[in-house]
Amino acid sequence: MTLLTSWVTSANSAETDFPLNNLPYGVFSTDALDPRCGVAIGDMILDCRAAEEAGLIDITDEPLFDVPFWNEVMEDGRATWDTLRARLTEILTEGFSGEALVTDLLVPRADVEMHMPFLVAEYTDFYAGRQHAQNMGAILRGSPSLPANWLHIPIGYNGRASSVVVSGTDIHRPNGQTKAPDAKTPSFGPSRRLDIELELGAIVGKGNELGQPITVDDAETMIFGYVLLNDWSARDIQGWEYQPLGPFQGKAFGTSISPWIVTAAALEEFRAPTPARDFTLLPYLDGSKDGLYNIELEVLMQPEGAAKASSIAKTNYNRMYYSAAEQLAHHASSGCAMTAGDLLGSGTISGADHSEYGSLMELSWAGKEPFTLETGEVRGFLEDGDTVTLRGAARGDGFKIGFGDCVGKILPAVTWLAK
Numbered sequence: 085m086t087l088l089t090s091w092v093t094s095a096n097s098a099e100t101d102f103p104l105n106n107l108p109y110g111v112f113s114t115d116a117l118d119p120r121c122g123v124a125i126g127d128m129i130l131d132c133r134a135a136e137e138a139g140l141i142d143i144t145d146e147p148l149f150d151v152p153f154w155n156e157v158m159e160d161g162r163a164t165w166d167t168l169r170a171r172l173t174e175i176l177t178e179g180f181s182g183e184a185l186v187t188d189l190l191v192p193r194a195d196v197e198m199h200m201p202f203l204v205a206e207y208t209d210f211y212a213g214r215q216h217a218q219n220m221g222a223i224l225r226g227s228p229s230l231p232a233n234w235l236h237i238p239i240g241y242n243g244r245a246s247s248v249v250v251s252g253t254d255i256h257r258p259n260g261q262t263k264a265p266d267a268k269t270p271s272f273g274p275s276r277r278l279d280i281e282l283e284l285g286a287i288v289g290k291g292n293e294l295g296q297p298i299t300v301d302d303a304e305t306m307i308f309g310y311v312l313l314n315d316w317s318a319r320d321i322q323g324w325e326y327q328p329l330g331p332f333q334g335k336a337f338g339t340s341i342s343p344w345i346v347t348a349a350a351l352e353e354f355r356a357p358t359p360a361r362d363f364t365l366l367p368y369l370d371g372s373k374d375g376l377y378n379i380e381l382e383v384l385m386q387p388e389g390a391a392k393a394s395s396i397a398k399t400n401y402n403r404m405y406y407s408a409a410e411q412l413a414h415h416a417s418s419g420c421a422m423t424a425g426d427l428l429g430s431g432t433i434s435g436a437d438h439s440e441y442g443s444l445m446e447l448s449w450a451g452k453e454p455f456t457l458e459t460g461e462v463r464g465f466l467e468d469g470d471t472v473t474l475r476g477a478a479r480g481d482g483f484k485i486g487f488g489d490c491v492g493k494i495l496p497a498v499t500w501l502a503k
């Protein structure tokens with residue numbers, strides 16, 4: 085597909101994240117408008133609540149946009165998703181007869197505050213990047229060999245929905261229990277190995293009934309869209325707590341997502357295959373579609389006071405071993421009910437080359453090989469005041485499907501115990 089032309093001229097640039105081909109869904113407010121659903125188009129946002137009240141969006145009996153989150157659209161199902169996208173495309177396309185009416189409902193993106201685009205029902209994080217899993221094995225266990233289950237199961241853990249935050253929300257360095265290798269007993273205090281994980285988050289739009297598993301092809305139709313996801317990780321807390329039940333407090337203090345839900349529909353033409361399998365997956369993990377997408381990803385880091393952000397890694401979502409649909413089908417395979425608003429983290433996305441590593445743990449090899457930013461600072465892990473930005477886009481012919489930035493800044497740990 086080529087660029088679709090909009091009468092919103094800023095949407096017709098090859099460099100905007102939000103051409104007419106994209107139409108991602110977010111929640112915004114301004115000084116004058118309380119939080120509401122909106123669609124990004126170039127430098128502007130279409131106010132969906134106002135558009136529905138004006139009759140420009142009229143596709144369901146009950147209003148979709150009387151609430152400041154996208155869960156009601158998701159729960160309405162795929163027919164509504166498709167009809168809504170078609171109508172938004174129609175009213176924003178060059179030559180639409182009602183352009184003057186729609187113009188009045190546009191808000192400059194520069195003037196808004198973004199909010200969580202959906203209510204996170206539950207959050208599950210996976211470990212589905214092969215290079216990342218091999219790197220972690222080499223760092224933590226001295227061997228890049230994968231755990232025995234890894235090539236058969238999309239490994240995951242149930243995380244916390246309560247600490248998923250929208251881009252722009254500051255993250256306090258977590259306190260926690262750690263134990264140095266040579267120490268006899270653990271201690272408690274601020275994490276000294278604070279890390280990021282570059283991930284893609286899949287948002288479940290349509291659930292399954294408790295006790296009723298789904299196929300991978302079912303799962304493809306149930307995924308509403310995707311966001312960039314930074315799974316902040318305290319490696320020292322994680323390293324002490326994780327055996328035998330997996331991550332807990334080392335992952336529970338914050339997960340940042342980009343503010344715009346890029347729909348599965350917008351990404352459809354960018355599908356990419358999962359890699360060749362070392363072992364044929366069991367039949368319940370079989371799907372008929374290419375499960376991944378070509379999405380270029382970048383991580384940037386900017387210390388407090390630094391003149392600019394430095395790029396520290398570039399990779400692509402097509403590096404993953406398991407797709408989001410495979411992860412979703414696996415998640416439901418026991419009969420576990422999945423719900424509209426469930427968020428599935430892909431797992432850290434790392435490619436084969438060092439420049440493609442999606443965590444500081446890998447980039448600095450557990451702090452043993454610190455790296456230097458373009459502005460001169462040396463880093464192994466995150467320091468207070470550091471800002472991390474994730475970027476991502478699928479690139480088409482003369483346009484891109486961008487996600488908008490996923491930004492988070494590290495604040496000092498809080499203190500609450502008597503000295």
Ligand code: MN
Pocket residue numbers: 209210281283315429431432
């Ligand atoms: Mn993770």
